[in-house]
Amino acid sequence: MSENLLEIKNLEKHFKLKKSIFSKVRVVRAVDDVTFSIPKNSTYAVVGESGSGKTTLGRTLLKLIEPTGGEVIIRGVNIFELNNKDFMEFRRRMQIVFQDPYNSLHPRKLVKTIIGEGMKIHFKGIGEEEIRNRIKTVLEQVGLREEHMFRYPHEFSGGQRQRIAFARAIVLNPEFIVLDEPTSALDVSVQAMVLKMLKETKRDENLTYLFITHDLSVVDYLADYVAVLYLGQIVEKGKKADVFTSPAHPYTELLLSSNPIPDPFLKRDKIIAKGEIPSPINPPSGCRFHTRCRYAQEKCKLEEPIEREIREGHLVKCHFPLI
Amino acid sequence: MMDKRGNLLNVSDLHVVFYTYRGVIKALNGVELWMNKGERLGIVGETGCGKSVTSRAVMNLIEEPGKIISGSVVFEDRDILKLKEDEVRKIRGNEISMIFQEPKSSLNPVMNVGFQIAEVLGKVNNKSIKSQYKAAAEMLEFVGLDSERVMSMYPHELSGGMAQRVMIAMGLAPNPKLLIADEPTSALDVTIQAQILELLDDLVEKMGNAVMLISHDMGVVAEFCNKILVMYAGNSAEYASTEKLFKKPMHPYTTGLLKAVPQIGRTDELKAITGTVPDLVDPPSGCRFHKRCPQTMEICKKERPPFIQVEEDHYVACHLYSQKGGENK
């Protein structure tokens, strides 16, 4: 078993919704009691549909959104207990790349400024020359060239912008990067290049990724571990190979089956889900998936299943797991 | 070239441009496509390849600053581009209807769902809107919605999947000969996407409509369509039956695209197509793909490859298969 870089314990983020002073406060349980550990130098994928809380999860564990409960432990330190000054070091070590390449770069700043900004914040007293050399190195690392430093974001295509966003993250020598749907806004041919670049940089720089996505085929390409999120809870987690070849939770099975496959010769019977994804404001009782589950029984409506290990490192939260 | 290749729709040599301050965007550059009755054609390609523009041009819905400069869109035996506006309007929404990517913004936010469907039905059947409420409710049941509840709902109360079902109900209400679906599931979650595609598959099977499905997702097209047109930079690159296209892709762009799509269980390394989509204000000469093509030849820079038939149900615009290209090889 490899060493864990990051341990997330009972992480919780509840948003309070208040329509007016007279109505009752409603709570959105965006992330609800999420626990998992990310081994060093691995890619951990978090898969989920809209409303699953996957984006909130990524931001909460970087403390970009204040959590309402739980711990995030990196190298024995719970980052939620640090004061601002001590936390700065972890800000540098933990970076994030956002989904939208068109809005995540400041439109009025040169690429050099965008990438160099973080260095000015974290490496006090660093010289202009040094910054430039470092930017040049990372630009080449992500497949861009030195002269791209003096351009503005709108001069780049979506794929190139995502490379810039990634360069900005790795320029600080982080250990851990949250990738929030980094390729979902890109065309397939461009996506392939960016995915390859992500994979290579991870190997060269000894990075650890948390990869947030809704696209299972990309997960299969990039990830070592998978956690499947449904309405704020992890319903299944384990090694990617285990989860993908023999899914234990009916929801994972459904997701895998729904994923369209570009191969007309592969005939298979698709599972079609019942109904809509329920709102996280008022999630179903018992097992949250029971309203759409084709195996659901009486017990599922009443009792919330507890997570159990069905084989080494493969955990599932279901009363009647498929294996 | 001008012979009829499909018995429902024949688009040939379609050119569309958009006038902007940067210059003229040559969005469509001689698009060729055809469809038979009851057939399902998938149009795939990357952002900016002109797939949506093609679907709008088929309905003669290109608006300022765009303009159709040449070509023909023959629907059955009428050239839509030559008809008068009121005649086209009769075809639109009766014989050809359309559903869009953003179902919620395609519905009128201040009218309830029942009224909007009844309105479509009223127009189709030439009757008052009031008399169509019952039929509208049936239509909603038909697309798998609870009509009692949904009839009085407003678009903002619908989820994405429900809204797309309502759009499908409206699209299929006139029982069109051709249904154009522009990225109908791109904004939806995978499980909902599967539901919607299944529903569409079912209904179209029953009613026998032809469907033109526009998508960037090879998987969706592979699962839903029996013919596929691959577009690149405003050109028809390759047209084939789904099986042939996947078994034996001919155009280097199609080959590249198929190698770039990640797929569950796929073990070989992804291969990206180098370079980026060209700027259509100043497109590359000759074949618009030649700068990114791994098999580019001298002739590709100079001459536009013709769109030719290589075998039954398989057409390609590439010099590797044209006569001139053959000589150069």
Added chain:
Amino acid sequence: MSKSTAKTKTGWVQLMRPYFEDMKHTMYLWRRNKLAIVGTIIIGAFLFIAIFAPLLTPYQPDVQNLSNKLLPPSSEHPFGTDQFGRDILCRILYGSRIAIQIVLIVTVISSLIGISVGVTAGYFGGIVDEILMRITDMFLAFPRLVLAMAFAAMLGPNLANMIIAISLVNWTPYARISRAEALRVKGQPYIESIRSMGASNFRIMFSHVLPMTISPVLVQLTLRMGTIIITAAGLGFLGLGAQPPSPEWGVMVSDGRSYLIDQWWVSTFPGLAIAIVVLGFNLLGDGIRDMMDPRLRR
């Protein structure tokens, strides 16, 4: 690689390229907007007159010549003379210098106040926003001219105090706009990403949010220049602004009041000057607003 990235130019040409591109597009939109062209011409002429006033007239604005008093328009005095025999055209030309001085100083002061209040309120939100915006509301609750009069009367009537008074009532729209803009910008992913780098609030506010609020405020600045001139003229007319013998346009209109029936030219021409310049600023402002409209952009 696309065509543009194939070039290996660096240096200032490369640096300025986005601005050139932007300017090209702006010129394109400007040419299509006829009224904006009219506005530009009016304001251009106004600036020209203000700069070259002494070269355009043989007279002095405040030299009295009582033997020539109240002469009707003639070839010698195209706009006639006033009760002290001063050439009205000459006074209007010199008056443009005062007008432009008022407009520029008021614009600078009030936009500085407005932007700092607005951006701070919008960026921090919460209680800071509440307090700053309620103060803004208090200023907005009074009619602008009345409030300006109150300030001017309080400070004492002269040109400098009038400028301060107008600035004090004129910053509110800039505050509202920059607040709205700051609110919008702070929710953008690029701000979130700079926050994820660990940047301080101060850094984010000044070097990332502030630059984005400038252009909508600029539009508002030009749109409001007309209003500043009207307010200034109004205060001058009421005796709360520039004092005679200053050739300020409002003062000139006021001077001619008692002769309005028989010597109409004394008040009419400065009034017309005010109207034309205000019209010019409004047309230009409208034009700029249209050009900045994101629906027309790209």
